[in-house]
Amino acid sequence: MISAALNGNIIVTATAEAIATVITDLRALLGERLSTGAAVRGHHGKDLSHHEAALPDAVAFPGTTEEVAAIVRICAAHRVPVIAYGTGTSLEGHINAIEGGICIDLGGLNRILKVNTADLDVTVEAGVTRMDLNAHIRDSGLFFPIDPGANASLGGMCATRASGTNAVRYGTMRENVLALTVVLADGRIIRTARRARKSAAGYDLTRLFVGSEGTLGIITEATLRLYGIPExxxxxxxxxxxxxxxxxxxxxxxxxxxxxxxxxxxxxxxxxxxxxxxxxxxxxxxxxxxxxxxxxxxxxxxxxxxxxxxxxxxxxxxxxxxxxxxxxxxxxxxxxxxxAAMNIRPGADMITTDVCVPISRLADCILETEADFKAEGFPIPIAGHVGDGNFHTILLYDHKDPDETKRAFALNDRMVMRALAMEGTCTGEHGIGQGKRDFLIAEHGEAVSVMRAIKTALDPDMIMNPGKILKP
CATH class of the missing domain: 3.30.70.2190 (Alpha-Beta Plaits)
Known part of the structure; x- marks a missing residue:
């Protein structure tokens, strides 16, 4: 077992022997639903972002919450990292297995468990996608409004606190998740809340796991708010x-x-x-x-x-x-x-940015960003959820050109710090992943130490999606 203590956190890198033992135990549990094939590992080691691929040692395909818990218990016994996978549409390297380990593909947890039309809520497994849900409930006159663009899994949308074009009226995932079923780092299964629309009973664990990006536990079920389809x-x-x-x-x-x-x-x-x-x-x-x-x-x-x-x-x-x-x-x-933006410069690499500022500062932030892009000679395509102050630039650069790459990343850094100076955030909806860990510290300061304490309490061996959110 190799470990390194950096900046207050310990990252444990499993030995080859530990990985081999876990793969043997998982194959006994899952049979052919465990893959070590290069193509499968490659598919599960890279999201849609510019971050380099980092492949897991194996990919598990469970079909129930109980199987997810069994997989996690096996990995926990040998301190082998665990990375949850939804549809792979994240944008900050969330699913990259930067410490190796076992990727758990939740696509097999794809059942819509219960639609409560009178209460305007639904309980789904984590692998159900937003489009699948809306197709299923359309005849009931209801819909789920959170629309991040991609046909993302609802478990992944909970984990990254997704939003999208409808957020100005219907809110983000934070406002639309009533309860979660979560597998913890030791394999325990918990339910964070009941279906009541409000509760003052204890800590709000639902909000703790919404946006946790798989670093505190693996979301396997979610109870979500629904809305009537507008006339x-x-x-x-x-x-x-x-x-x-x-x-x-x-x-x-x-x-x-x-x-x-x-x-x-x-x-x-x-x-x-x-x-x-x-x-x-x-x-x-x-x-x-x-x-x-x-x-x-x-x-x-x-x-x-x-x-x-x-x-x-x-x-x-x-x-x-x-x-x-x-x-x-x-x-x-x-x-x-x-x-469309990538079509401006075919073959270029892309950084998709995600700052959000108070709406009164939005015009200032966009105009200053446009001027900065122009001065550096980069194209300036910008789209934003203007109703809540969130906007995205598509930063196109040539990674084969070291100087251009350096200027592109410096441009992104300046944009984020500009947003923070305007009392904004480094990410309105994409999350931190591995790409914005330094910005999290710049944004939250000492509060990051509290986040580290929560991480350590729930995941003392640092096996849950290590290296994401909190910089090791």
């Missing part, structure tokens, strides 16, 4: 003379209490990118994509009030649609911004 939905696109005008429109809209469901900002460079990629023809100017939910009369009133605000702030003509296929095309174009 009417209307989407629109509107361009503005200036970025400040677009942001001021959003601020005024929210302050006026208009219950907008989605409101997304794309800068001129991103509009040009999606026009090319998605075969659209929007004017290349700062643009808002928006959507209203409610009754037909309510949606019409919301749109009218918003239109008046936008006109006062320099907004141009609206392109409205209520047809499902047109709305789907519009929001698919928004979800495809990363691919």
């Amino acid at each position: 009417a939905m209307s989407s629109a696109v509107v361009g503005f003379d200036s970025l400040e005008g677009a942001v001021n429109t959003v601020i005024t809209t929210i302050q006026s209490g208009i219950p907008i469901a989605r409101i997304e900002l794309l800068n001129s460079a991103m509009i040009a990118a999606i026009n090319s990629y998605s075969k659209l023809s929007y004017a290349e100017r700062p643009t808002l994509f928006l959507e209203f939910h409610g009754s037909p009369a309510g949606v019409a009133e919301q749109a009218e009030n918003f239109g008046a605000i936008a006109q006062d702030c320099g907004g141009g003509d609206f392109a409205w649609t209520t047809k499902t296929e047109d709305r789907t095309r519009l929001w698919q174009a928004r979800h495809d911004v990363a691919y």
Whole structure:
């Protein structure tokens, strides 16, 4: 057993003998549902981010919570790392097995266990994806609103505290998870809460595990809030003379209490990118994509009030649609911004950034970021969940060029520190993973020591997704 103590944490690297013993024991438990094949390990050792792949020693495919617990107990007995895997769509190296170990693919936990239509909640296993859930409950008149773009697993969305385009109205995963079933580092199975909409009973363990990125335990089931499918939905696109005008429109809209469901900002460079990629023809100017939910009369009133605000702030003509296929095309174009931006510079590497600031500072943060990108000679495609101050830049660089790589990462660092100086955060929704561990310390300071204490209490041998969130 090799161990190293760094900055107050101990990372234990399992020996080859320990790994071999665990693989033997897991094969006895799972049979062919344990794989050591290079292709399977390669698939499970890399997410969608720029971080280099780090392969696990084996991949386990359990079918129940009890099997997950059995796998963890075997790994814990030999201090072998455990990494949970959902669909692999994370963006900060969350699933990379940087200390080796066993990857637990939760795709086999894919049952929708109970839909409680009267209580507007559902209990699902961790491997159910958001699209699968919505397809299953559509006939009940309900839907689950959190939409991060990718068809992510709901367990992974809980683990990374995901949000997306609907967060301005429906909140993030933090607000929409009622209870979790979690396998702890010693193999115990706990339920963090019941289905009641509120409780003052003890510590809020549900919120502790939401956003824990697999470092405290493995989420195997989740009870989630559901909402009625709106009677009417209307989407629109509107361009503005200036970025400040677009942001001021959003601020005024929210302050006026208009219950907008989605409101997304794309800068001129991103509009040009999606026009090319998605075969659209929007004017290349700062643009808002928006959507209203409610009754037909309510949606019409919301749109009218918003239109008046936008006109006062320099907004141009609206392109409205209520047809499902047109709305789907519009929001698919928004979800495809990363691919559209990559099309600007084919073959380039990509850093997807994720800062969030108070909405009153959003225009300042974006304008300063645009100026910084321009000064460094990088393309500047930006898209943001403008309703909550969160925006993303697609930073395209050539990793074969050491100078350009260095400048790209320095640019990202400056953007994060700019956001922190504006009382923002280094990540609005992607999480910390292995990519933003230094920024966590810059953001939270001494509070990180409390996080370390929680980690040590729940995972004393540091086997749960080691090296993520807290820098070893």
